[in-house]
Amino acid sequence: MSAIGEGDYAHILPAYRTKAALSDAERIAWIRSDRWIETAQAKAVLARLEDLLTYPPRDRMPCLLIYGDTGMGKTKIIRKFLRAHPPRFDGKIGVTATPVAAMQMPAEPIERDVYGELLSTLQAPTPVEATTHRLKETCRGLLKTLGVRLLIIDEVHAMLAGTFRQQRIFLNAIRFLANDLRAPLVCAGTDLARQALLTDPQLAERFEAFHLDRWRNDRHLAELLISLAGLLPLRRPSMLHTAEVRRRVLDMTDGVTVRIFRLVESLAIEAIRSQEERITAQSFDAPDLVLPLVAMTRNVETRLMRSAGR
Ligand SMILES: Nc1ncnc2c1ncn2[C@@H]1O[C@H](COP(=O)(O)OP(=O)(O)O)[C@@H](O)[C@H]1O
Ligand SMILES: [Mg+2]
Incomplete structure (x- = not known):
């Protein structure tokens, strides 16, 4: 050759x-x-995510919904953002700081599963016997200890698989976590995700929506x-x-x-x-x-x- x-x-x-x-x-x-190709829309979403990450903590943090059809690259953008902000060991305080946590919506919006999913995202074990309340407290504590500054939930439209009551509980749970952390919440999903979030007026008010156009x-x-x-x-x-x-x-x-x-x-x-x-x-x-x-x-x-x- x-x-x-x-x-x-x-x-x-x-x-x-x-x-x-x-x-x-x-x-x-x-x-x-597998490779990453920076498209104009992906670049705009990433810039917005960076912006949210540097937002100083305050009450009623802004939130972002990334929505668009399946296969438009939502999960790919989230993964790219995670690679840019990996967990880092902080020698001074002796803990691994995790600036960004990204979880997938469980198949059904069962509150317990949401906490379980979040714990596994944070690589923490889910105590089998624990009550839902206990799991919630564990998530709260862990998110703070790890210094999570941005919480991402992908496939949010899956919440629609739940009953109306489960959906309300789920929306309350994520609203609580975001308020408690004083961190922006980022959701990704199909157009249905947008409709689902709009059913909670308090969340709807805080969410800015970015549509990935075909x-x-x-x-x-x-x-x-x-x-x-x-x-x-x-x-x-x-x-x-x-x-x-x-x-x-x-x-x-x-x-x-x-x-x-x-x-x-x-x-x-x-x-x-x-x-x-x-x-x-x-x-x-x-x-x-x-x-x-x-x-x-x-x-x-x-x-x-x-x-x-x-
Ligand atoms: N920016 C990108 N660079 C490279 N490949 C991409 C990009 N966006 C999407 N893809 C391709 O499209 C597939 C589907 O993207 P994905 O993020 O899973 O879509 P969505 O989450 O919106 O359904 C990816 O597995 C990848 O092969
Ligand atoms: Mg996806």
Whole structure:
């Protein structure tokens, strides 16, 4: 194998150029691996989260709801934020400070399970015998000891699986924790999460809502596709910046983030397998393109219909 010289793979961002020289299998594995891509909306949410974290404690802390359809990247943003604020051991006071705690909503909004989930997020054992009240006190104590300054609850829409009464109790519980901590509360979920939170007037008043919009045929989508073209380890320059490609992408994904990433990844893998080594508008018509999501079948169907009509 020859060494990569200056000017090789100029279509790829410098930091990723060496990837293009890897074997097909290695490149495919890299394409399939998890990575973080900073989109304009994700960046705006992260900035808001940073802002909340530096808010001085006061009564009635502001809260944030991040909402949008499944697959728009809510959990991904939360994970990215957590990585930026990991627990740190503080030698001076001899404890591990945990600035941000992020828990998932239990399958049902049962108060006990909420505390149990929070304790496991904080890597504390849940005493099996303890009463709900005891668990609540344990959570309170622990959140303070660990110095939690921001509490995140993901999948908040799951509260709707509960009875009306369970929902009220759940909302009271999180309101209590946030008030007690004097820390901002961040919730993430689908549009239903917003409706659920709105049923508590006190919480509704404090929540600022950030909606993750689906992708449209605009500058942001163009930028996303261009940044993907700069990362993918394909040996020839792709044509991801064209209006035709944007249209095809939106057509097949309805503008949902996860579908866009999976689609482009599939196209890139196909480009390696076919030795085409680049993505163009024609790549979308490849007969053996393996689309990973049921949600993308609409287009497969039209294609099947088209080929059946031929
Ligand atoms: N900013 C991003 N960078 C890279 N991949 C992303 C990003 N946002 C979403 N994804 C992809 O979409 C998938 C779904 O995102 P996720 O955060 O779970 O959505 P949600 O929580 O809104 O349902 C992720 O597993 C990831 O593969
Ligand atoms: Mg999620």
